Amino acid sequence: MDIVTAQEMYERDRVAMEAAGLEGELLMENAGRAVTYDLLRHILPEHKIVVLIGAGNNGGDGFVIARTLLNLGYDVEAWQVVPDTKISGDAEAHKRIFQASGHPYRRMNRSEDLNTSLRQADVCIDAMLGIGAKGRLREPFATIVHLCNEQSVLRLAVDIPTGVPADEGVDDFDAFKAHYTSIIEAPKQSVFLQQTEPFYGKWSVVEIGLPVKCFANHQRRLWEVSDLKRTMPERDAHSHKGSHGKGLILGGSRYMPGSVSMTARAALRSGSGLIAIATDRQAIPSIASFIQEATFVEYEEGGRAPDLSSYDGVAVGMGIGREAAQGGSDRTIGS
Ligand SMILES: NC(=O)C1=CN([C@@H]2O[C@H](COP(=O)(O)OP(=O)(O)OC[C@H]3O[C@@H](n4cnc5c(N)ncnc54)[C@H](OP(=O)(O)O)[C@@H]3O)[C@@H](O)[C@H]2O)[C@@H](O)CC1
Ligand SMILES: [K+]
Structure with a gap:
């Protein structure tokens, strides 16, 4: 499995769109649905779920996840934590689909209101910021992340916990402290770094349909049991130690x-x-x-x-x- 930087992930997105003709909206739908079914392994039917939706495409994934969970009959409150003006492009398209599906969402004006919801929730899904986050968290994210980390709620992150840098070399940050992270397509470098790894909790990777054969040979890989099995030389039954x-x-x-x-x-x-x-x-x-x-x-x-x-x-x-x-x-x- 390849390990990527944020830049390499964006490049893969670009190749998927240009070489394979996969539109951004389709990738977001695939991402949101794959993450939902992955997260469902940690959610019980009786759980009350809060989905936190931020700016950017990570927030767009959040609209897909909230819609999919609602369609499946789960008890979900979708919270948009940024002004409407911050939702654009593919994320805005998915917000429209969410609304057209007849689902309500709440706009966060005061963090106290969100906190009341969090206190009643069993599960909190973080779709606020993804690999595009840069520098220390600005408001309202800093306050929301703090509230989430304080609550005794199951914290699940989409792609990367909000506030965690995707690449190496950053150690001054606040972030959502996930119990579990559903990573989109490929683990980012920070999954394996000392300061950032604890914020991911347990994690796994979901596949969203990117054309892997179109990507250039990659030098950083996670060596898995399947790789070991694939590359282990076969032993002749009559061989000896020499x-x-x-x-x-x-x-x-x-x-x-x-x-x-x-x-x-x-x-x-x-x-x-x-x-x-x-x-x-x-x-x-x-x-x-x-x-x-x-x-x-x-x-x-x-x-x-x-x-x-x-x-x-x-x-x-x-x-x-x-x-x-x-x-x-x-x-x-x-x-
Ligand atoms: N193949 C894939 O990988 C796919 C990826 N997908 C998803 O897209 C995600 C990447 O999306 P993305 O590029 O829009 O970045 P993302 O982090 O969601 O938001 C950027 C926003 O954050 C803001 N912002 C930045 N720093 C900040 C700070 N410190 N504090 C506060 N705000 C800050 C910034 O604001 P600005 O600085 O511009 O004012 C901007 O509005 C990726 O993680 C995955 O979930 C799938 O949907 C499809 C396939
Ligand atoms: K996130």
Whole structure:
């Protein structure tokens, strides 16, 4: 699964519209419906739901979600939290469809009114701001996000929690603290970053019909179990350990034997046939008691590294100690 920046997501949108002829309104309908059915896994029929609809296309998704839930018979209050003038383009088109379907919505004039609704709600769906949010939240979003985070309500976010930056490098922000986020098409970078990840809660990705084959090769990917299964080499039933590569792990020291043991264990678990460990002779007994399959090469801290020519892969440095790493061994290997 690709991991994208906001800019890359907009580019994908553009390609979908220009190369595949998918109109923005259709993408928004697909997005809203896919997110609704994803969120329904967390909603019970008796739940009272508040949908918060903001400016921009994330708000447009909100109108589709509110309409779909209402059509399905759920108890929904749709709150438009921005003035009418802020709703335009595809979002405005979906607001019209929402109204034409006979559904009412409320306009937020005072945050106290919304707070009363939130207090009675079981679920709050955040469709206020998406990947277009920039900088610290302005009003009314800052106040609303604060109110939502204070209430004991199930908080579900659409695409990205309001206020969370989509990309890396921003740590000064307030945001909707979601219990669960339904991400549209591809996870954004901030899903994986220390300061932003907690705001997403649990998450999954919904597909909205973008023409994935039209996108350029992408370098940032989430490696999933299906990728692992797809790329794991098939083993010949009659193969032996010598048929599956020979690896050398150079590291560990008398007082730090653990990391090299774990590296060797991981290499063997992931399919390496033969593993040799080059380490301090005094560390060998403790490592050998943890890894019975490995063979050993004595390696003196700061000394010359062993001949690498007979190995298919080498891992260097874990538990080797700073002095040795800064001294001869890395230069020897590099030469
Ligand atoms: N394929 C896809 O990915 C699809 C994506 N879709 C959806 O579109 C979303 C992206 O839409 P988008 O570009 O309209 O951005 P979005 O965040 O909704 O709103 C921008 C608004 O926010 C405002 N604003 C900005 N910063 C602010 C701040 N700090 N504090 C307060 N306000 C702030 C800004 O106001 P301005 O700065 O212009 O005054 C502007 O009005 C995406 O997340 C997904 O949900 C689907 O519908 C279809 C397919
Ligand atoms: K949102």
